[in-house]
Amino acid sequence: MNAPERSRSLFRFAAPHNFYPLAGRLAPWFAAAALVLTLAGLWLGLFVAPTDATQGEVYRVIFIHVPAAWMSMFVYLMMAFWSGVGLVMNTRLSFIMSQALAPTGAMFCFVALWTGALWGKPTWGAYWVWDARLTSQLLLLFLYFGFIALTRAIEDPRRADRAGAIIALVGAVNVPIIYFSVQWWNTLHQGASVSVTKAPSMATTMLVGMLVMAIAAWMYTIAVVLWRARSMILERERHTEWVGAVLEREMQAKGGRA
Amino acid sequence: MLSTFLAVLRRDLLLAWRGRADVLVTLAFFVIVVCLFPFGVGAEPNQLRAIAPGVLWVAALLACLLSLHRLFAQDYSDGTLEQLLLSSEPAALWVTAKVLAFWLSTGLPVVAVAPGLALLLDLEQGALPVLVLSLALGTPILGLLGAVGAALTLGLRGGGMLLALLVLPLFVPVLIFGAGAVEAEMSGTGAAAHLLLLGGGLAGALALAPWACAAALRISTD
Numbered sequence: 190m191n192a193p194e195r196s197r198s199l200f201r202f203a204a205p206h207n208f209y210p211l212a213g214r215l216a217p218w219f220a221a222a223a224l225v226l227t228l229a230g231l232w233l234g235l236f237v238a239p240t241d242a243t244q245g246e247v248y249r250v251i252f253i254h255v256p257a258a259w260m261s262m263f264v265y266l267m268m269a270f271w272s273g274v275g276l277v278m279n280t281r282l283s284f285i286m287s288q289a290l291a292p293t294g295a296m297f298c299f300v301a302l303w304t305g306a307l308w309g310k311p312t313w314g315a316y317w318v319w320d321a322r323l324t325s326q327l328l329l330l331f332l333y334f335g336f337i338a339l340t341r342a343i344e345d346p347r348r349a350d351r352a353g354a355i356i357a358l359v360g361a362v363n364v365p366i367i368y369f370s371v372q373w374w375n376t377l378h379q380g381a382s383v384s385v386t387k388a389p390s391m392a393t394t395m396l397v398g399m400l401v402m403a404i405a406a407w408m409y410t411i412a413v414v415l416w417r418a419r420s421m422i423l424e425r426e427r428h429t430e431w432v433g434a435v436l437e438r439e440m441q442a443k444g445g446r447a
Numbered sequence: 448m449l450s451t452f453l454a455v456l457r458r459d460l461l462l463a464w465r466g467r468a469d470v471l472v473t474l475a476f477f478v479i480v481v482c483l484f485p486f487g488v489g490a491e492p493n494q495l496r497a498i499a500p501g502v503l504w505v506a507a508l509l510a511c512l513l514s515l516h517r518l519f520a521q522d523y524s525d526g527t528l529e530q531l532l533l534s535s536e537p538a539a540l541w542v543t544a545k546v547l548a549f550w551l552s553t554g555l556p557v558v559a560v561a562p563g564l565a566l567l568l569d570l571e572q573g574a575l576p577v578l579v580l581s582l583a584l585g586t587p588i589l590g591l592l593g594a595v596g597a598a599l600t601l602g603l604r605g606g607g608m609l610l611a612l613l614v615l616p617l618f619v620p621v622l623i624f625g626a627g628a629v630e631a632e633m634s635g636t637g638a639a640a641h642l643l644l645l646g647g648g649l650a651g652a653l654a655l656a657p658w659a660c661a662a663a664l665r666i667s668t669d
Contacts, residue, residue, distance in 0.1 A: 331612070339599060342609055343603060352599045355659060359595055360617070363616075370620035
């Protein structure tokens with residue numbers, strides 16, 4: 190608390206009591222952006238974009254599927270990044286960020302698998318094939334589960350933070366190995382009976398719709414992670430003075446409005 | 448440095464020898480899991496031959512997984528682990544010694560009985576050396592990766608299931624290349640590429656895993 194309050198460095202937001210109000214101010218904006226962009230992206234994807242010549246209407250699932258798959262991989266990367274920062278710089282907020290990211294990443298991973306299965310049934314004739322991309326996505330989901338389960342199983346937050354950080358980094362080192370081994374395994378086991386590659390050229394509206402949805406997924410992730418980090422901060426710092434003061438202020442604000 | 452390594456290795460091997468029953472249970476588990484498959488999928492020789500590499504490898508992987516908790520649990524509960532961490536010797540060194548002792552007492556017996564079990568599944572005789580070699584290269588990787596998981600889940604309730612959840616996704620590449628080596632030998636394409644990759648994986652794991660494991664042990668005993 191004695192840190193210079195007016196220091197201009199961005200690093201001052203690494204302190205939970207500075208980050209908490211900042212996150213609270215930023216999160217609604219990101220959530221609003223996510224909502225607007227999702228509506229715009231879905232409108233583009235479901236009504237404006239033309240029907241695909243080879244796949245018909247089924248292809249429209251990509252407006253959810255592709256952003257979710259991108260996000261699931263990127264969130265894992267961010268998780269590993271914050272874990273690494275946490276271990277090196279020993280900052281509590283970094284661990285909080287990596288743990289706040291995990292459920293969202295797992296959710297996107299699951300959404301990507303689920304929508305992929307729904308797309309696969311009419312297109313390939315099967316909900317699931319042991320394709321390299323599907324399999325590595327499934328293993329990524331298991332890595333998320335492992336991280337979440339480990340951090341939840343340890344009661345001491347200090348140990349949970351560090352143990353989670355190590356498993357996130359070990360997982361991040363292994364992700365490329367898993368991806369390439371699965372790809373090789375796949376080519377050995379089955380021929381090119383199934384190909385994930387889409388039609389070579391993509392209409393511009395399709396691409397724009399997908400990108401808008403991808404940015405919406407980003408905004409959603411940021412908003413949710415900020416909110417989750419806020420509640421984690423409150424939970425962990427509940428014994429400190431500033432949390433008491435903040436909660437009192439929020440109660441008064443609520444009371445004044447009612 | 449070498450004397451520390453050898454001392455820890457000797458101690459762990461001696462402990463494993465005194466508690467032979469644990470080692471035998473792991474081995475019996477491996478044998479029984481392999482013997483379950485014909486009951487599940489039918490005793491048709493062609494089918495058994497086709498699935499033999501995968502069955503043997505999955506069974507070896509499960510046997511390794513179930514014995515992993517023994518790696519540090521006893522030292523953790525009687526305080527040896529803390530003493531080792533407090534000592535001035537580099538932690539990665541004695542962690543490597545412990546993993547080596549673990550592999551010699553649980554991995555090596557599995558490698559030794561695998562050819563006998565392969566005959567039960569009617570695996571081609573020509574593929575037996577590749578099977579042994581792939582297991583000999585692959586099971587130490589399982590031990591090294593598993594040691595990180597075992598260190599992280601030390602003393603947690605429900606640690607066994609958690610350990611499985613943590614390390615099984617990481618075991619997948621080893622399984623792919625290990626079983627793949629035998630299959631490649633059977634199909635006539637040669638197992639060299641798979642075995643080289645397994646060897647590379649072992650070198651990489653040997654270089655990185657002891658450090659991660661030592662860091663994990665420090666966190667768990669903090």
